[in-house]
């Protein structure tokens with residue numbers, strides 16, 4: 080067993096954590112999938128009006144056509160809208176209604192049939208024959224629509240089909256508010272886990288151990304269960320951002336000499352899918368997510384069809400509590416994306432978090448004793464009761480000022496950078512100097528922005544500096560090539 | 563409190579759009595001071611820490627409150643007048659510059675205004691307070707672009723200016739000797755006109771020690787007197803125990819970085835210990851250094867001003883250590899009785915240099931990762 084240790088980071092304790100209950104969310108009237116998922120650009124395979132079976136290919140990755148995105152249900156393709164990024168793909172475009180959705184690349188919408196058949200389509204079988212054929216196994220997993228769930232730890236992009244990773248990191252611990260508790264799944268579905276780890280072993284190749292990251296103290300049952308060779312349990316402190324892929328890559332693979340293709344990262348629940356695929360030829364397409372946050376009256380876990388509309392997911396029992404305006408986030412409070420209520424649950428989503436917007440203008444707020452405040456500083460009475468969950472809202476909680484050099488950001492930065500220096504250098508345009516101070520190692524966890532009393536958008540600004548630096552390098556390279 | 567907010571909002575239009583537009587920062591500062599603003603986060607991270615600069619500065623002020631109250635007990639109501647003038651004049655300059663720069667008014671002045679008042683002798687003429695704070699804020703802060711960009715601690719710069727320009731007003735005769743009898747000078751307003759009648763003036767222990775040796779000072783005031791604050795001195799610096807209390811408060815709340823005061827104490831203790839071991843008749847004992855003058859105020863509340871201190875943690879250590887040693891050097895070898903304020907100012911100047919050492923170190927380390 081390995082132990083993961085790191086300095087900095089932060090333990091959040093907000094109200095609205097999901098209960099252990101797992102709600103089954105029905106499929107809803109239609110499912111919609113953006114063709115630009117941020118990390119993958121999909122090219123649509125189906126035409127409007129066509130009938131698709133469950134696990135039929137809906138789209139293929141633009142850069143790697145073997146990597147499929149499959150329909151989670153049997154149904155009819157109700158709409159295909161191809162936006163700017165995908166329009167050059169011609170042929171398959173059924174309608175050219177531009178810019179109709181959030182994703183510039185458009186979307187596919189499927190109306191599910193009443194009955195969802197789940198027989199394994201051809202090419203997805205992972206039985207026996209894969210045992211010593213790495214590439215065949217990879218092809219089967221890619222066809223089954225699971226490959227894109229394996230990420231490169233260094234770049235965050237979908238793993239390459241011809242990668243030879245040195246290790247695979249399985250994320251079983253999530254510390255950002257709020258994510259589902261996946262260790263529970265692992266204990267309940269130990270058979271699938273063991274099978275899934277075997278598949279993973281095959282996919283990655285013989286020399287790549289799987290490092291299963293779990294909460295400290297948690298894995299007693301797990302270590303019993305996981306007897307697959309080349310699997311190692313890694314105990315991590317339950318401190319954000321213990322689950323960040325780039326962070327895990329840096330800690331477990333070493334910050335020096337990192338590079339794409341060396342480390343894969345996959346979530347524990349996706350390993351279960353691999354296991355199911357190997358056993359039955361199909362898998363549960365529904366995402367195991369947390370529906371959480373103080374904006375919901377009954378936060379819980381849920382099984383949600385990818386592509387469901389948020390308004391469907393947050394209906395009935397799961398409705399927004401209605402005590403004023405809220406912000407709906409796909410993903411956690413630190414790195415999630417804000418969506419409107421008529422948005423869609425993108426595939427791979429781990430949580431739908433509802434946070435109240437900041438409403439009340441407190442009288443002389445800075446004098447308040449602070450009985451319900453979360454703060455890295457010890458400047459509030461609630462700091463005396465660390466175990467007590469606090470409220471959170473989507474307010475800045477102060478006004479933007481110039482950096483007061485309090486060093487909080489440096490204190491929390493899990494990577495050990497000094498964000499204030501990086502930010503100040505970026506602010507005056509010295510990105511090269513910032514890079515020499517470790518700018519490119521910033522994993523964008525958001526903690527520095529979280530703690531900053533001057534309310535500086537450190538994370539966003541550092542990201543911009545990173546882009547500037549990358550561009551600068553590219554330009555230099557181009558100039559060198561031209562010369 | 564809703565009616566108050568509504569009332570305030572009635573005054574907003576002329577500031578926002580009308581003829582008072584240039585004064586909008588003043589309106590905005592007042593409104594957001596009284597009613598915390600509700601600004602939504604622009605993006606990820608979507609939630610933020612409850613700490614902000616208002617609370618931050620307010621906590622520093624909280625840390626200074628015990629020592630401030632002691633000033634009223636020990637020296638009468640005059641220090642209050644000094645603090646008010648300091649706040650008023652400095653505040654006007656701060657507001658003026660914010661309006662000229664079209665920026666929000668920053669909260670740093672809440673601390674500067676009080677600190678400046680606390681480093682003055684109780685009987686100082688009020689015009690001199692005004693001149694000092696104006697100089698400090700103008701040349702220590704505003705010409706560099708305001709709070710956050712100031713290389714010097716403005717309160718200290720103002721102090722140095724006053725000290726060097728009008729030494730008579732900072733001479734021993736300006737300092738009141740606190741009385742041991744309850745209720746102190748609580749009910750009195752002692753200024754240079756009436757202080758000879760109602761109270762005694764006297765040299766601070768450090769001035770005594772400078773002229774006659776520390777034994778002479780100790781013959782007048784015991785270490786306990788100094789520890790509790792029954793000695794003449796600047797209004798806010800005399801009670802070591804209350805400053806220690808307030809200082810620990812700002813360390814625990816993480817408003818001040820512990821490395822700096824600890825570094826200073828180590829620096830002072832180390833060098834004074836060595837000197838005392840060499841010649842205990844001539845050099846002050848370490849404890850004397852700790853309680854006789856402005857060390858507590860300086861170490862906890864002046865040197866820790868994060869903006870003028872180094873940014874790197876290693877830099878903070880060096881800054882503290884050198885500052886501490888420098889204090890001893892000035893007190894023992896320079897023709898000045900007290901060295902705290904000047905040491906910190908000097909170290910402010912060196913802060914970027916200390917940082918540079920650790921930035922280079924990091925650059926070497928990061929190279930290995932690249």
Ligand code: SF4
Nearest residue numbers: 492521522524525527
């Ligand atoms: S600098 Fe980057 S890695 Fe460090 S806290 Fe900020 S966002 Fe996280």
Ligand code: SF4
Nearest residue numbers: 482483485486488531
């Ligand atoms: S947390 Fe904000 S104010 Fe504090 S040092 Fe970092 S950037 Fe500056």
